[in-house]
Amino acid sequence: MYEAAENRYDTMEYKRSGRSGIMLPRVSLGLWQNFGLEKTLEEQKAILFKAFDMGITHFDLANNYGAPARGKAEENFGAILASDLGKYRDELFISTKAGFDFWPGPYGNWGSRKYLMASLDSSLKRMGLDCVDVFYHHRPDPETPLEETMGALSDIVRQGKALYVGISNYQAEEAGKAIAILKANKTPCLLHQPRYNMFERWVEDGLLELLDREGVGCICYSPLAQGALTGRYLEGIPEGSRASREGTTVGSRYLSEENMTKVRALNQLAQERGQSLAQMALAWVLRRPEVTSVLIGASSPAQLEDNVTALKHLDFTQEELQSIDRILKG
Numbered sequence: 001m002y003e004a005a006e007n008r009y010d011t012m013e014y015k016r017s018g019r020s021g022i023m024l025p026r027v028s029l030g031l032w033q034n035f036g037l038e039k040t041l042e043e044q045k046a047i048l049f050k051a052f053d054m055g056i057t058h059f060d061l062a063n064n065y066g067a068p069a070r071g072k073a074e075e076n077f078g079a080i081l082a083s084d085l086g087k088y089r090d091e092l093f094i095s096t097k098a099g100f101d102f103w104p105g106p107y108g109n110w111g112s113r114k115y116l117m118a119s120l121d122s123s124l125k126r127m128g129l130d131c132v133d134v135f136y137h138h139r140p141d142p143e144t145p146l147e148e149t150m151g152a153l154s155d156i157v158r159q160g161k162a163l164y165v166g167i168s169n170y171q172a173e174e175a176g177k178a179i180a181i182l183k184a185n186k187t188p189c190l191l192h193q194p195r196y197n198m199f200e201r202w203v204e205d206g207l208l209e210l211l212d213r214e215g216v217g218c219i220c221y222s223p224l225a226q227g228a229l230t231g232r233y234l235e236g237i238p239e240g241s242r243a244s245r246e247g248t249t250v251g252s253r254y255l256s257e258e259n260m261t262k263v264r265a266l267n268q269l270a271q272e273r274g275q276s277l278a279q280m281a282l283a284w285v286l287r288r289p290e291v292t293s294v295l296i297g298a299s300s301p302a303q304l305e306d307n308v309t310a311l312k313h314l315d316f317t318q319e320e321l322q323s324i325d326r327i328l329k330g
């Protein structure tokens with residue numbers, strides 16, 4: 001039976017999520033990949049226990065994680081809560097989401113009240129929980145009225161099935177509207193979860209400023225561009241890596257020759273700073289004061305350790321930031 005490290009809170013840094021009572025670790029762990037069928041339960045436990053031992057208290061899930069066996073990540077996480085981590089439930093901050101295609105027919109996708117309510121119930125069952133800490137709408141729905149989607153989130157809080165709510169993948173304008181509705185409903189938005197990494201900087205065009213103004217936290221996913229902004233692919237595509245697995249998007253999205261030229265130059269700069277490329281990529285996302293936490297994935301405890309070490313060197317000089325911009329512009 002797992003016993004958490006006694007010194008687990010000694011080194012991790014925590015930051016307040018917007019204007020709320022919640023502090024999140026600067027590095028959080030997502031279970032999108034590696035927690036379905038890719039790894040044994042023992043391998044998954046090794047990653048989760050290492051994370052918690054290093055003070056990572058926040059674990060992010062969604063109804064569909066674990067694809068192609070959608071729901072499997074929540075199921076596995078539930079099993080690990082039941083066997084080991086559950087006794088630390090009050091120290092854990094667990095999120096889940098709904099918004100992508102999950103079950104057949106018209107009620108298993110997007111943002112209707114019908115879908116969100118039923119999906120959260122099924123997530124709670126898979127994880128063996130009475131309530132999650134955060135429930136997110138996973139992506140904006142262009143057709144369902146925002147009042148209905150946000151109303152469902154607010155009612156979920158009132159039902160006691162989530163303590164807080166959040167939104168993910170909303171652009172600045174629609175995020176502003178969603179945040180206003182949640183505020184009027186007296187269930188303020190705790191977090192926005194956008195994609196943000198050196199290759200994808202759309203959040204800098206208004207979203208971060210909005211979140212800061214509204215007092216909403218920001219947790220950035222895929223800060224390592226799914227592994228592209230690490231040393232993982234410098235020598236090609238290694239066996240067992242995400243890009244080597246069928247049905248993944250890292251190759252088509254990030255591993256063009258043009259990007260790899262940038263990755264090599266960034267790697268050189270990271271070495272000059274005395275850190276790994278992964279550490280520099282995380283520090284770069286965390287340089288923005290609006291960012292509460294980086295939401296990483298990891299396929300081994302060693303990767304987690306490498307990534308958390310980023311917190312030892314977060315500062316950039318103006319010259320370094322300019323060099324990064326120059327490299328990224330190509």
Ligand SMILES: NC(=O)c1ccc[n+]([C@@H]2O[C@H](COP(=O)([O-])OP(=O)(O)OC[C@H]3O[C@@H](n4cnc5c(N)ncnc54)[C@H](OP(=O)(O)O)[C@@H]3O)[C@@H](O)[C@H]2O)c1
Nearest residue numbers: 030031032221222223224225226227230241242296297299
């Ligand atoms: N809201 C949304 O729509 C949305 C979408 C995507 C993700 N997310 C959330 O964000 C989380 C993280 O996403 P992500 O997995 O794309 O994040 P990421 O941190 O950009 O990529 C993680 C992958 O990078 C590689 N890696 C990590 N650390 C490394 C290191 N130190 N050295 C070398 N390689 C390293 C590993 O790939 P290998 O497996 O190849 O080792 C790992 O699986 C997800 O689990 C999920 O919770 C949310």
